[in-house]
Amino acid sequence: MTDRLGGAVDRRPLHFIWILDISGSMAGGGRIQALNTAIEETLPQLREDSLDHPQAQLFVRALTFADQPAWLHQAPVPVEQFRWDRINAVPQGLTELGAAIIQLVPVMQELGRSGRGFAPVLVLVSDGRPTHANGPTLDQAMAALQAEPWGAASVRMAVGIGEDADLAALARFIDHPDRQPLRASNQTDLVTMIQWASRQASRAAANPASPDVPLATTTQPMPSGPVWDASTG
Amino acid sequence: MGRLDRVSAQAWSVCGASVIGSAHVRRSVENQDAFRCGACPETPVAVVADGHGAAEYVRSATGARLAADLLAAELADVGRADDAHAVHKDLQIVAARFIDRWRTAVLADAAAEPFSAAEQDALAAQAGRPEEVAVRAYGTTVLGVCVAAGWVRAVAIGDGDVGCVDAAGGHRTLCPQPAAIGVQTDSLAADDPYAAVRTDACPADDIVAVWACTDGFSTAQADPGWRGLVGGQLRGMLATRTAAEIEADLDGWLAPAAAVGDDTTMVLVLRDEFGDRPPRDGEPKRYDLLAPTVPPRERRRRALWRRL
Numbered sequence: 001m002t003d004r005l006g007g008a009v010d011r012r013p014l015h016f017i018w019i020l021d022i023s024g025s026m027a028g029g030g031r032i033q034a035l036n037t038a039i040e041e042t043l044p045q046l047r048e049d050s051l052d053h054p055q056a057q058l059f060v061r062a063l064t065f066a067d068q069p070a071w072l073h074q075a076p077v078p079v080e081q082f083r084w085d086r087i088n089a090v091p092q093g094l095t096e097l098g099a100a101i102i103q104l105v106p107v108m109q110e111l112g113r114s115g116r117g118f119a120p121v122l123v124l125v126s127d128g129r130p131t132h133a134n135g136p137t138l139d140q141a142m143a144a145l146q147a148e149p150w151g152a153a154s155v156r157m158a159v160g161i162g163e164d165a166d167l168a169a170l171a172r173f174i175d176h177p178d179r180q181p182l183r184a185s186n187q188t189d190l191v192t193m194i195q196w197a198s199r200q201a202s203r204a205a206a207n208p209a210s211p212d213v214p215l216a217t218t219t220q221p222m223p224s225g226p227v228w229d230a231s232t233g
Numbered sequence: 234m235g236r237l238d239r240v241s242a243q244a245w246s247v248c249g250a251s252v253i254g255s256a257h258v259r260r261s262v263e264n265q266d267a268f269r270c271g272a273c274p275e276t277p278v279a280v281v282a283d284g285h286g287a288a289e290y291v292r293s294a295t296g297a298r299l300a301a302d303l304l305a306a307e308l309a310d311v312g313r314a315d316d317a318h319a320v321h322k323d324l325q326i327v328a329a330r331f332i333d334r335w336r337t338a339v340l341a342d343a344a345a346e347p348f349s350a351a352e353q354d355a356l357a358a359q360a361g362r363p364e365e366v367a368v369r370a371y372g373t374t375v376l377g378v379c380v381a382a383g384w385v386r387a388v389a390i391g392d393g394d395v396g397c398v399d400a401a402g403g404h405r406t407l408c409p410q411p412a413a414i415g416v417q418t419d420s421l422a423a424d425d426p427y428a429a430v431r432t433d434a435c436p437a438d439d440i441v442a443v444w445a446c447t448d449g450f451s452t453a454q455a456d457p458g459w460r461g462l463v464g465g466q467l468r469g470m471l472a473t474r475t476a477a478e479i480e481a482d483l484d485g486w487l488a489p490a491a492a493v494g495d496d497t498t499m500v501l502v503l504r505d506e507f508g509d510r511p512p513r514d515g516e517p518k519r520y521d522l523l524a525p526t527v528p529p530r531e532r533r534r535r536a537l538w539r540r541l
Contacts, residue, residue, distance in 0.1 A: 005486035006463055007456035009493050054255050055452070055494025115457070119414050153414040 021126035027089035034187035038194035065100035066093025099135025108148035127161035157197035246476035249500035252491035279500035280377035283447040296371025324432035372422035404464025449495030
């Protein structure tokens with residue numbers, strides 16, 4: 001006699017990916033240290049948010065880029081098990097953002113094959129203007145990402161560090177009329193903004209909403225000045 | 234969890250159940266799903282609705298209840314056409330009339346009970362005319378099925394699933410929708426809900442069960458072939474259990490999906506006289522269904538005529 005209706009049940013995966021600039025300029029002004037601190041302080045909050053969304057199994061991984069992109073975690077790691085190993089900037093490293101974004105395309109294809117889950121979350125942190133010495137331009141990479149249904153559906157946020165951050169490029173990455181890149185001008189800002197962007201994006205991905213309703217943008221972090229100030233961190 | 238009613242309409246029984254999701258239990262939020270089952274003499278009807286969960290949908294539970302009630306009422310009055318083209322046309326008429334009535338009903342609710350300060354805060358970020366924002370506060374999906382004039386008929390707006398099962402255990406999905414990514418869904422509160430209507434129908438000759446569920450059940454399923462599993466399981470149950478026994482267990486079958494997070498609701502329309510199951514003590518045998526043990530008019534009044 002049948003004693004169940006349907007098959008095995010499971011939480012749906014929500015993939016969260018940090019895309020982190022470790023170019024040479026990140027070595028200055030305590031930026032890379034602030035980035036490490038921000039991620040360390042964001043993880044407990046993501047774990048807490050995950051408990052509030054039991055329908056979602058949050059998986060985290062990080063992709064760094066300078067001259068070349070490099071995955072810090074080849075496979076997605078459940079947020080409960082994710083541990084952050086502090087990263088360093090690459091001396092004289094470029095800002096090959098396009099090459100990094102191209103790394104996301106096969107990930108989106110894999111999500112499409114699985115066909116199950118929440119829209120992935122992509123949070124970009126960068127302090128400079130993208131280069132394309134070794135890889136595709138930002139526009140080429142974004143076109144490839146958005147050609148994938150799961151890439152187009154991804155919830156994307158971006159934080160620029162200091163006055164050299166190319167906000168136009170970050171806005172191109174976000175490509176959403178109701179979301180703008182954030183600019184952090186000091187270490188405190190950076191921690192706050194990475195936490196905010198990461199939590200907002202993951203919440204937006206896990207909360208039901210109809211397509212007509214934009215991602216809520218009412219909880220903006222404090223306004224920040226145009227210059228990275230290393231003394232306030 | 235809650236059950237509204239269960240009645241029989243000639244050869245069909247209708248039942249449903251709803252289990253609050255663990256995410257809502259954790260946040261002390263009410264069950265935002267709703268369902269409505271019922272029957273008039275010739276038309277068993279079952280509807281599920283899933284109020285949107287995001288914070289700005291401050292009255293989605295009410296929107297879902299209104300949607301379930303109003304679509305059930307419209308389906309009970311569906312036209313009795315029996316050719317495919319007319320059946321679909323009837324369903325389009327039902328859907329359009331239902332949308333109009335739902336929008337009128339939610340605006341009346343908002344007028345009768347104005348939004349509180351907390352609700353207004355939640356709605357503050359919404360763009361659009363006040364009337365549009367008010368309707369959006371009641372956002373919900375809705376899926377309804379009925380069996381009338383020899384056709385299984387279905388209407389859907391938004392996510393969730395509808396299916397039917399034939400005597401051999403074969404399963405057919407009704408109102409299929411393109412694969413959605415993440416949590417996006419069409420909505421009854423969308424700017425153009427008419428464009429989001431999906432209708433479907435199939436001859437009821439060989440159909441033994443019809444089911445509809447909210448996405449709390451669908452999205453919790455890890456097996457891509459789960460719809461076929463449900464079909465085979467329902468077919469197996471009908472061979473061994475009465476509709477009342479199936480109804481009694483429905484809460485328990487929904488509970489694992491609800492434990493994953495979302496509110497989980499399912500309605501079933503089950504053919505009574507089908508099955509290999511021997512009749513229980515006191516239960517009329519199959520041929521007794523035709524026997525006038527109670528005067529037809531009285532029998533109808535007692536058991537069947539339960540207008541929605």
